[in-house]
Amino acid sequence: MAYLKLDHVDKVFTRGAATTEVLKDINLTIEKGEYVSIIGHSGCGKSTMLNIVAGLTTATTGGVLLEEREVNSPGPDRAVVFQNHSLLPWLTVYENVRLGVDKVFAKTKTRAERDAWTMHNLNLVQMAHAKDKRPNEISGGMKQRVGIARALAMEPKVLLLDEPFGALDALTRAHLQDSVMALHQKLGNTILMITHDVDEAVLLSDRIVMMTNGPSAHIGEVLEVALPRPRKRLELATNPTYVKCRQRVLEFLYERHRFVEAA
Amino acid sequence: MSMPALTNDSVPKVVPTASASATASVVTMTPKQPPKAERYVKMAREAAVRVVPPLIVLALFLIVWELLCRRAGSALPPPSRVFSDTRELIFDPFFDHGGIDKGLFWHLEASLRRVAIGYAIAAVVGVALGTLIGQSVWAMRGLDPIFQVLRTIPPLAWLPLSLAAFRDGQPSAIFVIFITSVWPIIINTAVGIRNIPQDYRNVAAVVQLNPLEFFAKIMIPAAAPYIFTGLRIGIGLSWLAIVAAEMLIGGVGIGFFIWDAWNSSHISEIILALFYVGIIGFVLDRLIAVVGKVVTRGTATN
Numbered sequence: 001m002a003y004l005k006l007d008h009v010d011k012v013f014t015r016g017a018a019t020t021e022v023l024k025d026i027n028l029t030i031e032k033g034e035y036v037s038i039i040g041h042s043g044c045g046k047s048t049m050l051n052i053v054a055g056l057t058t059a060t061t062g063g064v065l066l067e068e069r070e071v072n073s074p075g076p077d078r079a080v081v082f083q084n085h086s087l088l089p090w091l092t093v094y095e096n097v098r099l100g101v102d103k104v105f106a107k108t109k110t111r112a113e114r115d116a117w118t119m120h121n122l123n124l125v126q127m128a129h130a131k132d133k134r135p136n137e138i139s140g141g142m143k144q145r146v147g148i149a150r151a152l153a154m155e156p157k158v159l160l161l162d163e164p165f166g167a168l169d170a171l172t173r174a175h176l177q178d179s180v181m182a183l184h185q186k187l188g189n190t191i192l193m194i195t196h197d198v199d200e201a202v203l204l205s206d207r208i209v210m211m212t213n214g215p216s217a218h219i220g221e222v223l224e225v226a227l228p229r230p231r232k233r234l235e236l237a238t239n240p241t242y243v244k245c246r247q248r249v250l251e252f253l254y255e256r257h258r259f260v261e262a263a
Numbered sequence: 264m265s266m267p268a269l270t271n272d273s274v275p276k277v278v279p280t281a282s283a284s285a286t287a288s289v290v291t292m293t294p295k296q297p298p299k300a301e302r303y304v305k306m307a308r309e310a311a312v313r314v315v316p317p318l319i320v321l322a323l324f325l326i327v328w329e330l331l332c333r334r335a336g337s338a339l340p341p342p343s344r345v346f347s348d349t350r351e352l353i354f355d356p357f358f359d360h361g362g363i364d365k366g367l368f369w370h371l372e373a374s375l376r377r378v379a380i381g382y383a384i385a386a387v388v389g390v391a392l393g394t395l396i397g398q399s400v401w402a403m404r405g406l407d408p409i410f411q412v413l414r415t416i417p418p419l420a421w422l423p424l425s426l427a428a429f430r431d432g433q434p435s436a437i438f439v440i441f442i443t444s445v446w447p448i449i450i451n452t453a454v455g456i457r458n459i460p461q462d463y464r465n466v467a468a469v470v471q472l473n474p475l476e477f478f479a480k481i482m483i484p485a486a487a488p489y490i491f492t493g494l495r496i497g498i499g500l501s502w503l504a505i506v507a508a509e510m511l512i513g514g515v516g517i518g519f520f521i522w523d524a525w526n527s528s529h530i531s532e533i534i535l536a537l538f539y540v541g542i543i544g545f546v547l548d549r550l551i552a553v554v555g556k557v558v559t560r561g562t563a564t565n
Contacts, residue, residue, distance in 0.1 A: 056465055074468040086462035090484040090559075099480065100470045154470070 002029035003190055004053070004158050008062035011048055022048050024216040026062070028209060030158075035184055035191045037201040039249060040211030041257070046194045049211075050162050053192060054080050066157060076104045079151035083163040085143040087135040093146050094131035097121055100154045121153040122146075124183060141172035148180070152187070161193040165200065174233065177204060185230055198253070202245045203231060210252045220257060223248055340531050348531035363515060363523065370520040371539060374505050377433070377516070378547075381440025382501050389445045389497070390490060393452025394482060403453070414446035418504035422511055432512035436505065443504040444497035448490070455489025456482055484559075491555030498551050502544045 009026040012019050022045040030036050038046050051057040053064050055074035063070050066077065079100070087096045098118045105114055122128040125145040130138055135146070144164060151159055164180070165173040181204060184191060195201050201208045205225050212220040225245050227236065236242040325342050332341035340348065356368035396403045396410075421442050425435040459482060467481050483490070509518025517536055524532035 054465075054469065056468060074465075075471055076469060078469075080465070080469055082462060082465065084462060086460075086466050088463065088466065088481070088484070090487075103470050103472065103476075 002065070003032040003034075003067060004030040004192070005065040006049075006053065006062070007065060009049070009052060009059045009064070010061045011045065011052065011057070012060045021216045022214055023052075023059075024218045026219060028219065028222075030190060030192065032190055033188045035193070035204055035206045036209060037193045037195050037205040037207075038209045038211060039195055039198065039201045039253070040217065041213055041253065042196065044211045044214045045217040046196075046211060047162060050080075050160055050192065050194050053158070054078050054160050056080075076100060076154035077157045078160055079154045079156035080160045080162060081144070081147045081151045081164045083166050085135070085140075085147040087143055087146055087150075089135050092132050092134055093127060093138070094118060094122065096135070096146060097150045097153050100150050104154045118153060121149040124152060124186075125149045125179065139172075141168055141176055144168065144176060145179070148183070152183070152189075157190065159189045159191045161191060163194050163196065166196070173200075178233065180204065181229075181231065198246055198249045201249060202242060203233060203236065208245070208249060210249065210257075212257050221248075221252055340534070345531040345534050348529070349535040352532065352535060363519070365515060367517075367520065367536070367539060370515055370517045370536075371543065373515040374509060374517045375543070377436045377509075378440055378498075378501050378505050381437040382444050382498060384437075385441045385443075385445040385448055385497060385501070386494060388441075389448025389493065390452050390483075392445075393449040393490070393493070394456055394478070394486075396449065397453040397456025397486070398482075407453075410446065410449060414450070418443040418500075419507050419511070422508055426512075432514055436508045436512055436516075439504055439508045440501040444501040447496035447500065448493040451489045451493025451496070452486060455486030458489070459485045487555070487559040491551065491559060495548060495551045495555065498547050499544065502540075502547055506540060 006026050006028040009023060010021070011023040012021050014020075026049060028036075038049060040046050048057060052059050053071075055064075055071055055078065058072055063072065065071070071078065087093075088099070091099065098114070101109075101114050101118050101121075105117065109117060119128060119131070122131055125148050127142060127145050127149060130142060130146075135143055138146070144167075148164070161180075165176055168176065177200060180191075183189070184204075193201075193204065202225055208223040208225060209219055210221045210223065211217050223245060225241075227239065227241055227245075329341045329343060331337070332339050332344075346353075352367055356366040358366040359369060392406070396406055418439050421439050422435060425438040425442075426432070429435050429438065463481050463485055467477050472480060505516070506518035506521065509516035510522040513519050513522075517540055521533050521536045524530075524536065
């Protein structure tokens with residue numbers, strides 16, 4: 001049974017008389033606990049697709065089903081980790097996470113429990129030590145950790161990651177990828193991630209959804225990554241399955257669906 | 264630790280990397296604090312750099328003024344005359360002989376009270392209307408053109424109308440303060456609200472904040488730097504307007520004091536009053552700036 005289902009999703013943007021079809025007939029089902037990546041060139045509508053799942057944009061036709069129920073407005077059951085962290089700069093790290101916790105568990109948890117739950121999630125991403133710092137006092141990688149903690153703390157059914165490591169340097173990115181992998185292993189979240197990094201997609205995902213170029217982007221190919229977990233970055237580099245998967249994605253992106261306007 | 268010292272010359276490649284990483288981690292963990300005495304000396308020097316030049320300019324200005332106005336028959340009194348004439352007013356600002364014969368403190372207090380009331384109303388109304396215009400496209404289309412016209416009306420032009428409406432000097436002065444300072448607050452708040460990044464709105468949507476929570480937790484903090492810009496312009500304008508308004512409505516207040524001094528040909532008193540008006544305007548501006556700085560800490564630097 002599909003846990004999350006995108007059912008014949010089309011998205012058309014209309015500005016005045018001009019209409020642009022961004023997404024065409026997107027069908028995708030994701031099982032509970034699965035880690036799915038969406039990869040494609042910039043402008044192919046990956047982010048639009050994630051925003052539709054998040055409910056921040058509505059599909060022109062078709063819809064999104066979560067546990068058999070249609071979702072078309074944003075909510076904490078589909079928490080988003082934004083590319084640019086989107087922490088509120090006037091709140092401390094703790095308050096940023098607490099904001100979501102207070103709303104989601106307003107009725108089900110006491111004050112003390114909400115405090116404990118906030119700290120628990122900060123501990124999960126190893127950011128408890130900076131709880132009283134403001135976002136502009138911590139590094140980019142740390143901000144993204146807090147963003148992940150904020151999303152996790154809402155106990156989402158699906159965790160949506162919108163190029164979560166895109167703005168980070170290579171070393172921090174690798175470190176954070178390992179953290180996300182460990183969290184996925186530990187908590188068993190269902191994760192939908194947007195990325196444009198082939199290695200990241202292969203390393204983290206159970207399945208990779210490859211998007212064709214827009215306009216009218218659709219799912220070109222879905223690749224199963226049959227690598228056992230837990231995965232170790234260093235060991236995978238020479239693993240034949242890893243290499244083959246990587247090869248498949250690269251071929252898709254750079255041979256069959258080369259980015260036309262590539263700079 | 265002793266290794267690099269021994270092999271300093273023979274293995275040049277290893278030494279810099281090892282020491283570089285070591286110092287780097289030390290620096291990030293414990294930033295060095297200069298000794299206290301040294302810091303105080305530095306602070307004193309910085310303060311002196313800021314205070315001394317204006318003091319010198321002020322002294323020069325007073326000397327030139329003194330020299331220019333010293334000769335007999337000059338229209339304006341020199342600073343020494345101003346001081347001797349107004350000595351009583353300076354050293355006893357609290358006297359109250361009934362009627363309009365009051366110390367400067369009471370005049371300033373009356374003016375400040377009017378400004379406080381008018382400005383407070385302007386701040387509340389301005390932020391509320393600004394939020395409306397910033398948030399709703401239709402409110403902006405409907406109200407913005409009208410506000411753009413109204414805000415160009417000089418403050419004193421409102422006074423006769425408000426006197427006709429309120430039939431009393433006190434509420435009319437307060438209304439003039441309100442109508443003067445409300446426009447920059449409205450306009451800046453609206454710009455601030457319109458410039459709230461989509462990211463923050465998305466966060467609020469995912470967390471499902473209700474409109475009231477969104478207003479208090481996202482809009483006001485996010486727009487705070489803009490709001491305070493408006494508030495700061497507003498307080499300056501209201502202090503400008505109050506003196507002019509009080510000259511016309513009479514009674515008590517620093518504006519009236521100046522007008523009364525002019526009618527009695529007490530030029531020295533006018534100069535003293537101008538000095539106070541300037542200082543208080545400066546303090547009001549600083550006050551709002553400091554409040555703004557405290558409230559918006561973190562927001563301005565994203």
